[in-house]
Amino acid sequence: MLSAPSAIRRESFWPARVAILAVVALQVTLNERVTVGPNWLLPGLEVLLLIPLSVVRGLHARRLHLGTAGNVVVSHATARTFAFGLIALLNVANLLSLLLLVESLLHGSKATGRLLLVDALDIWVTNIIVYALWYWELDRGGPLQRQSGAAARRDWLFTPMTLPDGGQSWHPTFVDYLFLSFTNATAFSPTDTLPLTPAAKVLMMLQAGISLLTLALVASRAVNILS
Template identity: 35%
Template sequence: MTDDGPRAERRWTASAFVVVSMAVPFLLPARYSPGTDWLLPAIEGTVLVALIIVDPGRIDRPGRWVRALSLALVAAIATGAAWGAGRLVWDLLHGNPDTTVANELLVSGALIWLQTIIAFAFLYWELDDGGPVNRHLHPRQHPDLAFPQQLDPRLAAPGWRPIFFDYLYLALTNATAFSPTDVMPLARWVKLAMATQSLLSIVVLSLVVANAVNLLG
């Protein structure tokens, strides 16, 4: 790549949302975290520090260990989100004294919903076209996710590539619209992931809102 070509994505945006993901378990009741409320945040923080050390600044260093660390970080974030969402749904379906206060239920539901959005954002970001490093060094002709700028090059500068914030927006809109909006899933794994996120979001939001309205009524 020449010096005037597109540069690799900076790590700070994704790192900031790793920190947000690490903070969520400490704002939730302990039962919404596997093990203890500090276990997954400690793992996420350790992996994040390791990634910053081996690939600081811009995300442009290929390698098996860097890729393994990136996937481990996504797995830890996804595990926390899956556990929290699963436990919340279980509590709401089977009853739990801690979910009988409307305000606390709404706060817990919002935090868990946010946690799932961040988890799916990292999933899309790390798996789409092999991850940010591969998108920078070896962009594919046929992407897993088609952003508007890729479908119509007139909408962006030459060499445009999605960064973490674009995947975060994708995860947010998919969780609220329950369907693709401006980003089209092309690969089957993306369709499965987006369908799973939509269904999970429908279940969490509908159960939380229904139970909160019942408690307030």
């Protein structure tokens, strides 16, 4: 049963949508040497997937906030699976670009050092945004579950949650997950937010590994340029 509208905490989906569009923009700017097919192909598919997902998610959020039980063609579980699929596509596309960049470096690419560094930075920033989306979608059953007050167990323990009131007056937003992703990509370990579940720990390990590899490539290329 839905909670009363007054008990529901609103959380905008727009930061996540803008983050996805930012990833799309970063992918379009990649050199086709490190993309699968034309550099507009996967970004175009991602935008086509984002549009219906945004509509369905918007309907679910409106239904939740109004406290109505009206029918929605696509269930919340299906929409969330669809969201995971979109994030996975973003992630796989970025991983493929990283692998193509590694191959390009190993085989003595004729691209200039500047182009290679720009592509590596593009991939690194994309990695941060994509994993912020993973964390935001995974934590406590997803954004709609967190808003409804029927959230599952925590996947991450944020610092405000350790306050005397148990963090009842504080709720993470997309910016908090983006900060978590950034600190994990730069420190290669949790900083002020601890992963509590196996899924959270695996995601953070994967992100740190990808970030470390990307930065190592940048460092090695910079050394070559300087020498």
